[in-house]
Amino acid sequence: MRDYDEVVEIVYAWQQPEPTGGVPARDLPDEDLLRELAAIHRTRHDTLRHGSDQSLSHHTARMIELEADYLRRHPTREISPTRLRPAA
Numbered sequence: 001m002r003d004y005d006e007v008v009e010i011v012y013a014w015q016q017p018e019p020t021g022g023v024p025a026r027d028l029p030d031e032d033l034l035r036e037l038a039a040i041h042r043t044r045h046d047t048l049r050h051g052s053d054q055s056l057s058h059h060t061a062r063m064i065e066l067e068a069d070y071l072r073r074h075p076t077r078e079i080s081p082t083r084l085r086p087a088a
Contacts, residue, residue, distance in 0.1 A: 022062060025069035033073075037066050 025033060040063045047059045071077075 025065045028069075030073070033066065033070060037070060040066060 047056055
């Protein structure tokens with residue numbers, strides 16, 4: 001049985017035209033950019049393990065595009081001190 005997120009992804013993909021790379025990240029409002037980032041991170045593991053080479057390449061390119069635009073918009077994003085490694 002499929003979980004809710006998987007069903008949403010299938011329905012969303014079915015409603016979309018053939019993949020063309022999606023809306024350019026720079027054109028997405030902040031809310032949509034965050035939604036797209038959450039979706040692509042949620043699907044990364046399955047794409048890596050089970051996707052075709054073409055699918056993985058497309059997924060990687062889109063993830064890089066979305067993450068780069070997020071970093072462009074939020075250059076001073078909050079960084080948790082617990083995520084830092086001690087200096088060498």
